[in-house]
Amino acid sequence: MSKDILKLTCRELRDSIAKGEIKSSEAVSAVFERIEKYDGQIGAYLNTYKNDALGKAKEVDGKISKGKSIGVLAGVPIAVKDVLCTTFGTTTCGSKILENFHSPYNATVIEKLLAADAVIIGKTNLDEFAMGSSTENSGLKKTVNPWDKSRVPGGSSGGSAAAVAAKMCFAALGSDTGGSIRQPASFCGITGLKPTYGRVSRYGLVAYGSSLDQIGPLTASVGDCALLLSVIAGHDERDSTSVDEKMAPVYDFSAEIDEPLKNLKIAVVPQLFEGADSEVVNAVKGAIDIYKKLGAEIIEIKMPHFEYAIAAYYLIATAEASSNLARYDGVHYGHRTKNPADYIEVYTKSRNEAFGQEVKRRIMLGTYALSSGYYDAYYLKALKVRNLIRGDFTAAFQKADCVIMPTSPTTAFKIGEKTADPLQMYLSDVYTIAVNLAGVPAISIPCGFDKNNLPIGLQIIASAFQEEKLLRIARMFESQTDFHKRRPEL
């Protein structure tokens, strides 16, 4: 029985629960069976809340048996990246500095999940403060790729991606600052959406690069992505950077998900295929062929500033991060060094002891980029290049409905392979970063496997607030293939 449950999409599960065919508590138990069996090897979760989850499931089951109205995610077990504040458990951001931190409030997306009657089963591992592309930077736990346990799950939402891929939840939330949803989705063979900047409230998302961060879903299918986006999207008066519904209306993005787009025009950027592994390029070309068969027109474009995205990103994101992470100082909450000689040492030692290397490196880089004498040369220059990059996208969307490219130049790499050289790690974000700089939405969907049976991701990028179109384009491909249905043997 439980095996069958785990094959369901979120929508199917919710509908079965609503009809009384399956109990939410059964779904939650099935998921925890998997977690108990496999998460010891995978390490996707930092914390799970079995009793609370079963409690919530029973509450939902009770509502249904009493005929009460239920939310669109009623009874569906969902995992959230531990960078989202929750009043239950801890909110650690994968960092020792917040290892014992209890948030007194819930992130807006958490409130929205709960209001939709979702069952939050646990919080997933990540690169510390979402800084990384492999989840190896977690200060608290190691997470491996369910397809190959010697490889990384991608990052920074590696725990969320691994949990979905290993069927240890039905869907998960992650955050994406430079590819942190799309790249792990690609590495783990699942679907991951980074919404338009401003689409989803960031209130309660622990900030890394505030002008780039966005929360999004990681799911087993495009339809589930659409469903979850409908739940978490929308204006929030607590987030000044969340847009109002006039600009970005919220409705059920999954309602017409199976409607293919007519006269679809897809842009590809040939220059960008140069840097990717041949197997990745072939898979993406295969995807393009499928779109051609579906009647799409493929046009070739240039994005002359795309290659500058990594350089701009690592100045802007780290500058913002250096300021965002200043608050972790051992004064009001979080780790405090033992026996500081004076209050200055509370800062310097607490921070140095509890931050990991990558976080320190980015704080250092960002601090330098903003410091007197370097601001114009680094930070300001990067903001100007950011404008040029956005211009590339604006031009592209005047010619086409979307741009297609790989999500990552490679499939999942080996654990430890890139940790020695941070720059090499940064360069692996080559396809995802520009999207965050431009603030546009993008999705990664499975489009093939390499010779090692590792998943390959296809990235589709649309213009701002065109998520519905983006999802339908993604669904067109998904409906013709079964890559998304494959799951690793554990």
Next chain:
Amino acid sequence: MGQKKIDIEQVRQVAKLARLALSDAEIVQFAVQLSAILEYVEKLNQLDTSKVEPLAHCLPINNCLRTDEIKQSLGTEKTLANAPQKDEQFFLVPKILEEPGGL
């Protein structure tokens, strides 16, 4: 290869600004790594941005304003709940002897 983009003394200065008590080994390592990254970001200078406006934010919105209405505060107990060191009503830090640099 020219000179290192950032030397050990600069790394020390930046660490002071960032309030990180880096070890000597970390300082040396960061000097190397940050130099490599800064070397890489030099490529931005290939672009002429003299006529380009900086883009701090992608959003076409402004004036997100709140009415001046009182909302519930956390209260003293919850405010202090995560404090590493506190007394009944206050956060505690080792005695501050100097003046702030700000305001």
Next chain:
Amino acid sequence: MTNIDYKVIVGLEIHVQLATRTKMFCGCELIFAAEPNSRVCPVCLGLPGALPVMNKQAVEFAILTALSLNCKVAEFTKWDRKSYYYPDLPKNYQISQYDLPIGSTGFIEIPLPDGKVKKIRIRRVHLEEDAGKNIHSEGNFSQVDLNRAGTPLLEIVTEPDINSAEEVRLLAIELQRIVRFLGVSEADMQKGHMRFEPNVNLHIKKDNNEYKTPITEIKNLNSFKALEKSVAFEAQRQLAEFLDSGKVMQSGNKKTLGWDDIREVTVLQREKEEAHDYRYFPDPDLVPVVVNKKWLVEIKTKLCELPLTMQNRFVSEYGLSDYDAGVLTADKAAAEFFDNTVKAGGDAKRICNLVTQTGLKIANEKNCKVSQLGISPQKLAELAKMVEAGQISATASVTIFEKMTQSESAPQQIAESLNLLQKSDEGELEKIVDEVIAANPQAVEDAKSGDKKSKKANGFLMGQVMQKTKGTANPQVVAKILSSKLNKGI
């Protein structure tokens, strides 16, 4: 002997706490002396994930103040983060405005004792959030209270156009009057609502050369008196130092001094202006503020007549002395109450006396505004008219004024019930005068004598009449009758 001439040069940096109900970026209530750390929320505690949303009222107060200081109001302004670490600053950055202040290049006019007005240029006016408070109590620890953290502050920076300690005080008083008139601040220095930091140096002419002494910034000024004294002290100290050492201004030798209120001296706080590197950059959590014409027009409707304009009008239109006009316009409620009373009829000088001598005294005792005493301007005007018409004496008017604060009755009724109406009936008074003349032949003779004794005798006779009428005789009428009777007799 060398020929020395010097000029004091002062620029002021002023922080004004705005009288909003809630903080700058969150809904925590602003109240004085609340339980420590009781008015704190995730936003002003700088918790992970919390985001600021600006208070519209604070922005409008800032614009209102900028307008009244004749500033150019920025059409486009934004928020910047100013980074420095201090335990009362939970995020370790302050949200402020750096390169685009809300107001710039204005001026304030200050009335000088000689009746002239001096213009002091305003460099900029910007909004920012306040820090909390560090309390350096006994023992090895400092206590941190965050109730004040996030309070909206207006920073006003003048050009160094101020040339004496007295001018500094006058500017402070004028600014206090302005912000109180506008209702944007309680402006109570003791409560820290207004904080002044003078930057002082001297331009010294010695033997046809000009020297500039090093600039010092003075902090810890908690009263107008301290402000004035500290500048006067500092000017003398700098002169003495120059004469002693010849030290002149160089870049980087700006010192920060603290004012010792007890010893009345400035004390060195920081020798050299530390190489602060605040790493300002645009706050990515907040969107820009655009002040369009419509909004500006709306805000301008809230501008009132400013105190100095009103003061000058009271002098020119109502013939008040500059002193009286100054006393009235020290408080907007009193000034408007006075103005309305004059407009309701009655002699301005008489009303001024009633308001300043009686009204303000009672209001002070009751700890309220003169306009809150329960007396309408119309009723007070009636009272003033009764004095002018000779119906009551000036002394009686005070008694009636006091009664009016306790009763709804008209002044006429109160005068009647207290038997305070003056006897002005000439026929009736003539009889009494005749009686007094008849009873006091010696005094009459003295009065008629025209020498030294006459004045005293006249007073005596007058007093007798008053005694006989129990003080209700109109002195003017009695004097007239008496004088005609005595003259007739010659």
